[in-house]
Amino acid sequence: MLNFLTSWKWLILFALVPLVAALPLxxxxxxxxxYIGLYALTCLGLVLLTGxxxxxxxxxxxxxxxxxxxxxxxxxNLGLSPWIALFIGLALTGVAxxxxxxxxxxxxxxFLPLATIxxxxxxxxxxxNLDALGKYxxxxxxxxxxxxxxxxxxxxxxFVLTWLILLTAVVGVTHLLDSRAGRAIRSLKTAxxxxxxxxINTFRxxxxxxxxxxxxxxxxxxLMAHFQRTVNPSAFGLKMGIEYxxxxxxxxxxxxxxxxxxxxxxxxxxxxxQTLLPKLMGTSGSYEVIVFGIAxxxxxxxxxxxxxxxxxxxxxxxQRKVDWAEAAALPERSKPKTGELVLDVHDxxxxxxxxMAVNGIGFQIKAGQIVGLIGPNGAGKSTTFNLITGVLxxxxxxxxxxxxxxxxxxxxxxxxxxxxxxxxxxKMVADMTVLENVAMGAYSRTHQGVLAGMxxxxxxxxxxxxxxxxxxxxxxxxGPLMHELAGxxxxxxxxxxxxxxxxxxxxxxxxxxxxxxxxxxxxxxxLADVLRQLKNEGVSxxxxxxxxDLVMDVCDHLxxxxxxxxxxxxxxxxxxxxxxVRAAYLGTEH
Amino acid sequence: MxxxxxxxxxxDGMTNxxxxxxxxxxxxxxxxxxxxxxxxxxxxxxxxxxxxxxxxTGKVPGTVWxxxxxxxxxxxxxxxxxxxxxxxxxxxxxxxxxxxxxWAAPLQLPLLIQAILSIAVVTAFGPLVYRVAxxxxxxxxxxxLLIVSVGVHFAMTGFGxxxxxxxxxxxxxxxxxxxxxxxxxxxxxxxxIFIAALALIAMLWLFFERTLFGKALRATAxxxxxxxxxxxxxxxxxxxxxxxxAMIGAISGLLIGPSTTVFYDSGFLIGLKGFIAAVVAGLxxxxxxxxxxxxxxxxxxxxxxxxxxxxxxxxxxxxxPVLLWRSLTTVHSDExx
Numbered sequence: 001m002l003n004f005l006t007s008w009k010w011l012i013l014f015a016l017v018p019l020v021a022a023l024p025l026x027x028x029x030x031x032x033x034x035y036i037g038l039y040a041l042t043c044l045g046l047v048l049l050t051g052x053x054x055x056x057x058x059x060x061x062x063x064x065x066x067x068x069x070x071x072x073x074x075x076x077n078l079g080l081s082p083w084i085a086l087f088i089g090l091a092l093t094g095v096a097x098x099x100x101x102x103x104x105x106x107x108x109x110x111f112l113p114l115a116t117i118x119x120x121x122x123x124x125x126x127x128x129n130l131d132a133l134g135k136y137x138x139x140x141x142x143x144x145x146x147x148x149x150x151x152x153x154x155x156x157x158x159f160v161l162t163w164l165i166l167l168t169a170v171v172g173v174t175h176l177l178d179s180r181a182g183r184a185i186r187s188l189k190t191a192x193x194x195x196x197x198x199x200i201n202t203f204r205x206x207x208x209x210x211x212x213x214x215x216x217x218x219x220x221x222x223l224m225a226h227f228q229r230t231v232n233p234s235a236f237g238l239k240m241g242i243e244y245x246x247x248x249x250x251x252x253x254x255x256x257x258x259x260x261x262x263x264x265x266x267x268x269x270x271x272x273x274q275t276l277l278p279k280l281m282g283t284s285g286s287y288e289v290i291v292f293g294i295a296x297x298x299x300x301x302x303x304x305x306x307x308x309x310x311x312x313x314x315x316x317x318x319q320r321k322v323d324w325a326e327a328a329a330l331p332e333r334s335k336p337k338t339g340e341l342v343l344d345v346h347d348x349x350x351x352x353x354x355x356m357a358v359n360g361i362g363f364q365i366k367a368g369q370i371v372g373l374i375g376p377n378g379a380g381k382s383t384t385f386n387l388i389t390g391v392l393x394x395x396x397x398x399x400x401x402x403x404x405x406x407x408x409x410x411x412x413x414x415x416x417x418x419x420x421x422x423x424x425x426x427k428m429v430a431d432m433t434v435l436e437n438v439a440m441g442a443y444s445r446t447h448q449g450v451l452a453g454m455x456x457x458x459x460x461x462x463x464x465x466x467x468x469x470x471x472x473x474x475x476x477x478x479g480p481l482m483h484e485l486a487g488x489x490x491x492x493x494x495x496x497x498x499x500x501x502x503x504x505x506x507x508x509x510x511x512x513x514x515x516x517x518x519x520x521x522x523x524x525x526x527l528a529d530v531l532r533q534l535k536n537e538g539v540s541x542x543x544x545x546x547x548x549d550l551v552m553d554v555c556d557h558l559x560x561x562x563x564x565x566x567x568x569x570x571x572x573x574x575x576x577x578x579x580x581v582r583a584a585y586l587g588t589e590h
Numbered sequence: 591m592x593x594x595x596x597x598x599x600x601x602d603g604m605t606n607x608x609x610x611x612x613x614x615x616x617x618x619x620x621x622x623x624x625x626x627x628x629x630x631x632x633x634x635x636x637x638x639x640x641x642x643x644x645x646x647t648g649k650v651p652g653t654v655w656x657x658x659x660x661x662x663x664x665x666x667x668x669x670x671x672x673x674x675x676x677x678x679x680x681x682x683x684x685x686x687x688x689x690x691x692x693w694a695a696p697l698q699l700p701l702l703i704q705a706i707l708s709i710a711v712v713t714a715f716g717p718l719v720y721r722v723a724x725x726x727x728x729x730x731x732x733x734x735l736l737i738v739s740v741g742v743h744f745a746m747t748g749f750g751x752x753x754x755x756x757x758x759x760x761x762x763x764x765x766x767x768x769x770x771x772x773x774x775x776x777x778x779x780x781x782x783i784f785i786a787a788l789a790l791i792a793m794l795w796l797f798f799e800r801t802l803f804g805k806a807l808r809a810t811a812x813x814x815x816x817x818x819x820x821x822x823x824x825x826x827x828x829x830x831x832x833x834x835x836a837m838i839g840a841i842s843g844l845l846i847g848p849s850t851t852v853f854y855d856s857g858f859l860i861g862l863k864g865f866i867a868a869v870v871a872g873l874x875x876x877x878x879x880x881x882x883x884x885x886x887x888x889x890x891x892x893x894x895x896x897x898x899x900x901x902x903x904x905x906x907x908x909x910x911p912v913l914l915w916r917s918l919t920t921v922h923s924d925e926x927x
Contacts, residue, residue, distance in 0.1 A: 050733075054731075054733065056733050056736065056737065058740070099910075100910070103910055103913045103914050103917060104913055104917070106917045107913070107916065107917050110627055110732050110733065110736060110873075111869070111913060111916075111917075113627070113733070113736055114627065114865070114869055114909070115909055115910070115913055117629075117862065118862070118866065118906040118907075118909040118910075119906070119907075119909075119910075121859075121862070121902065121906045122902070122903050122906035122907045125900070125902040125903045125906070126900070126903045129899040129900055129903065242740055242744070245737065245740075246741075249737060281752065283755075283756075285751050285756060286748070286751070287748055287751065287752065288748075289744040289745070289747060289748040290744070290745050290748030290749060290752070291748075292741070292744050293740075293741045293742060293743065293744025293745030293746070293747075293748060294741070294745050295741075296737065296738070296740070296741030296744065297723050297738050297741040297742065297745070300727070300730075300734055300737060300738050300741070301726060301727060301738075304734070
């Protein structure tokens with residue numbers, strides 16, 4: 001519990017709940033607050049799913065329905081306690097969301113929302129047509145929730161129950177997002193390729209997030225069923241599913257507080273509009289959808305961060321407290337001895353349709369060597385790089401890393417074997433701090449998962465992670481910038497941050513893709529110093545680079561490519577003298 | 591079930607499937623050019639069918655007023671961004687369509703002319719919807735566009751309720767003849783549906799393969815920045831695409847109107863079935879969308895025979911195996927944003 005409630009702020013929030021219940025509020029407002037709490041619970045799942053991970057679901061209402069109908073049917077027909085029914089509901093929802101997630105999340109982003117629309121509709125019609133579920137009339141006469149003889153299911157007691165569950169979920173999600181697993185989840189929206197290169201299984205995290213969101217919805221449904229004491233399909237249709245998303249977007253899809261603000265505002269507005277608009281129109285009907293529809297478009301256009309962003313502007317930004325100075329160092333992997341063969345690239349080929357982008361490239365890197373891969377634009381350097389790191393599949397040939405064949409493995413598996421890389425175009429999570437971004441590099445050296453993140457049983461490892469991240473940042477001279485948001489950095493520091501992140505992986509081989517591109521002269525000098533320092537520390541490096549001064553300065557061995565083929569290789573001095581290389585770069589006299 | 595029932599169901603399914611095919615094509619068209627997953631496609635269907643139904647009663651359909659309202663908003667936005675002249679230009683087509691319809695409504699003109707007027711009114715919605723809701727979001731992610739698209743769907747359904755009321759209408763059949771082929775009866779309307787669907791598909795093909803405008807749209811679909819640098823306006827491309835989508839929607843509405851009672855919110859489900867067809871095609875291939883749509887139509891018609899109350903459940907669950915198949919056959923890319 002002490003781990004879980006890490007700060008006084010949370011304790012105060014939790015203490016506020018019974019206080020509000022004790023206030024002399026009219027019952028009407030307590031009922032409103034109950035609904036807001038229930039909606040917010042579902043919206044919290046959407047924050048995790050849509051705001052943080054960039055996945056959209058219009059089918060959350062269907063998961064609410066699954067929770068509600070499961071408990072309704074079980075308590076009415078089998079006479080079991082609602083508390084048991086909750087877990088059966090969670091199990092069913094878990095299976096259903098796992099299935100939908102596994103089917104859709106491998107494909108590009110827009111297939112999930114489409115699938116959830118269809119899934120929401122199918123479930124709605126199923127609920128509305130099954131005799132066992134009372135068709136469109138639904139199921140009536142549910143018991144209220146109780147512990148022993150104490151009735152929890154109505155009025156103020158239910159308010160306390162709902163809001164305590166909601167706050168627990170809020171704390172859990174907040175903690176999760178500030179953990180090893182959470183940083184992986186935050187990379188899903190914009191930087192999956194980078195995450196995979198850090199050894200993160202992004203597909204598994206996408207499915208996990210989807211199931212978590214479904215579970216939150218299921219709990220809301222379970223509460224709702226016993227609060228209303230009746231269930232019918234209309235509350236779980238597609239319209240409601242869309243409304244949940246709308247609430248989240250209005251409040252602010254990127255933060256947990258957005259879920260609360262959004263559901264509160266929309267619920268109150270909904271009530272007002274439902275009485276006001278039919279009066280204006282003179283007939284009954286759900287005219288509020290017009291307002292919601294237009295508001296949705298306007299908010300996405302003019303306030304894409306939601307209403308919470310207006311509040312957040314005035315909140316003080318707190319810096320992460322450095323509490324990891326005493327933490328133990330992360331274990332390091334065994335390094336190859338100087339001179340040992342680290343990477344053996346043998347006759348690799350890559351064909352894109354009729355184009356042979358890489359044709360028969362082969363070279364070796366020994367431990368403690370800096371090897372440069374150079375060549376004119378379009379020579380196939382980046383493709384070679386992607387072939388070695390597993391981003392692209394080989395057409396022919398093979399690659400061995402520390403004696404093990406790695407060709408055919410995914411970039412994630414290769415990363416876990418101790419090969420770290422940077423990207424030609426910087427890839428990072430812009431709204432995380434430099435320190436957090438760099439800590440992602442050590443992902444595959446650590447183990448604490450989603451549950452540990454939520455419950456904060458991961459503190460020890462988190463401290464180790466941050467200590468390592470800070471150490472790597474200081475190693476390349478970026479210590480003072482560690483609390484800055486990564487997106488605020490200039491190009492040079494961003495590239496250095498990528499190097500620190502790669503170093504955090506404790507690599508046996510470090511691959512840098514054009515690290516000097518876009519750097520200023522001073523920054524290039526600093527980079528060269530860092531590279532030499534790394535070499536002295538025994539790290540092997542493969543460098544794709546255009547900047548000849550830098551390449552000639554730091555590399556021990558150069559591999560020159562032209563039109564996808566190997567032009568020559570040798571020491572920098574040999575390459576500088578080579579007429580074929582000069583011709584490739586400068587052209588020939590005729 | 592004997593052969594005759596099966597063939598009746600098959601024909602019935604193919605007829606609906608042909609309409610779904612049109613909607614599926616429109617969905618693919620809109621997505622490839624603008625990356626908008628256009629949920630409100632179905633609203634054009636109900637707008638089309640209901641506009642014709644109201645014209646039949648000799649009244650001025652509410653879509654006329656809605657169109658003028660939307661046109662005014664679009665014109666104001668256009669005025670602010672590119673001046674008075676282009677603002678007025680935005681008003682031109684909608685004013686023409688709604689003016690004509692307003693004038694012609696009490697005259698009880700022949701069905702065909704009323705049909706053309708209905709198509710004209712609904713088609714005019716297309717570019718306006720794009721201008722008002724999507725144009726300024728051209729560079730947003732497909733996800734944002736999808737949510738906006740749902741917002742537009744909400745608004746259009748609500749306006750449908752305001753302007754048409756909660757009552758359902760059945761629009762008249764264009765051709766009441768029946769052809770008896772053994773045990774099978776082919777209605778004139780079914781024949782019209784097939785011919786219209788084929789003709790539209792052929793026209794779309796010609797448009798994209800043979801005209802410069804069509805090629806420009808395809809270029810926009812492949813590379814927006816590149817197309818813009820070559821002088822293709824993405825605004826124009828988007829508006830034109832939405833014009834086509836609205837027209838296809840309206841025509842689909844007129845085709846399906848005689849065989850089912852259309853309510854203000856019926857379009858959504860009809861559109862979604864076209865959607866499943868489009869998903870079968872991975873939102874990219876026209877011929878596969880056509881096959882997918884016929885398949886959806888046939889499944890639906892057999893499902894309504896065997897388990898009529900679970901018809902929708904079966905049709906919409908169909909997307910799961912379809913997605914499974916797609917996820918196994920397509921190579922997924924890591925960076926989709």
